[in-house]
Amino acid sequence: MLATLAAIPVSVGLLIWILYMKKNDPFPRFTFVKLLIAGAVAMLLSSIVTIAGGLINLLMQIGPEQLKMMTSTEGIVQVLNEINAAAKAVTPQSLLRSFVKSFLLIGLTEEFFKFLCSKFVMRREGVVVTWKDALLCFAVTAVSFQLLEDIGYAGDLGTAIFRALTPFHFTFAVIMGYFYGLGKVKGNGFYSLLAIIAPSLIHTLYDFSINLLKRDDSFIFVNLGMNAVMFVLTVFVILKLRKWNRDGDLDICI
Numbered sequence: 001m002l003a004t005l006a007a008i009p010v011s012v013g014l015l016i017w018i019l020y021m022k023k024n025d026p027f028p029r030f031t032f033v034k035l036l037i038a039g040a041v042a043m044l045l046s047s048i049v050t051i052a053g054g055l056i057n058l059l060m061q062i063g064p065e066q067l068k069m070m071t072s073t074e075g076i077v078q079v080l081n082e083i084n085a086a087a088k089a090v091t092p093q094s095l096l097r098s099f100v101k102s103f104l105l106i107g108l109t110e111e112f113f114k115f116l117c118s119k120f121v122m123r124r125e126g127v128v129v130t131w132k133d134a135l136l137c138f139a140v141t142a143v144s145f146q147l148l149e150d151i152g153y154a155g156d157l158g159t160a161i162f163r164a165l166t167p168f169h170f171t172f173a174v175i176m177g178y179f180y181g182l183g184k185v186k187g188n189g190f191y192s193l194l195a196i197i198a199p200s201l202i203h204t205l206y207d208f209s210i211n212l213l214k215r216d217d218s219f220i221f222v223n224l225g226m227n228a229v230m231f232v233l234t235v236f237v238i239l240k241l242r243k244w245n246r247d248g249d250l251d252i253c254i
Helices: 002-006 009-021 031-061 064-069 073-087 092-125 131-153 157-164 168-186 189-215 217-247
Strands: none
Touching: 009 131, 009 157, 031 092, 031 131, 092 131, 092 168, 092 189, 131 157, 131 168, 131 217, 168 189, 168 217, 189 217
């Protein structure tokens, strides 16, 4: 219970801040709730794709010889142990596969569904007039996504507190919203593409650093370094968003 509760305050604080930034032009009735639901739907869809992709990846690793062994409980355990050992190997090929897997099943999948679900609500509700409107819509969906993900990972208090204090999905959403709005302002589809690709790549690098640590404890400095980068990036986007909101830099019709 404590672990679950620990995951809530930061996300709620971010949602309150988003509402504060919209105080002069509030979300239409129920739109905010629909964006929260969009985050939950994005979480569900990305989980389905990630699990399905993981199963497909597992089946692809089972060759004909291993398949013959899986006729008994002992054989299944042996095959799974072999696959697990291969997954922890540190070779250029295995690291490349891990990076591609992180990109396709985590980074790109999660950012794509957050983008898609946000856009669905934004289009149906007709709530986006300015660049800031779009950015904040992406942010609401991302915070909802993160809150549900944090609750799901709240296996212990320490993990819950760490995840609560690292609202990286919010960071990805600000980047997404920035490039999406930039693409609309400049009329350049390249920036609109970056709205998905840029946060996906950063997300992938962070997830990949976690996978490296799982493979070998010697990668602890890589993981710590990536966490430091993400902390700095998160502080940076929060400060930039605060400045944009204060100065009206994103109050541009798109």
